[in-house]
Amino acid sequence: MKKLIWFTVLNTASMALLIASRLTSETEGFDWFIFISAILIVLTLIHFFVERNKLNQLK
Structure with missing residues (x-):
């Protein structure tokens, strides 16, 4: 679970910094970079919640 959280935090932070710089x-x-970064943030958050639910079902 910690690896999933760190992946989500780092990926979201890097995309947010890319948007801020653009x-x-x-x-x-x-600006396509802002659009692609925003889409990647949404996809990362969706991935986080899907994987979190899978991990919670295993308990």
Whole structure:
């Protein structure tokens, strides 16, 4: 369970920092890095809750 929590925290933090670094850039139009990072954060959180439920059922 600790490995799952650390994976989720580190992955979410790295994607959040990527989004924060891209928000200050002055690109015109749609920024794909922000979109992909946001999708990866959502997928990581979904993965966390699915795996947590699987681990809780094993107890």
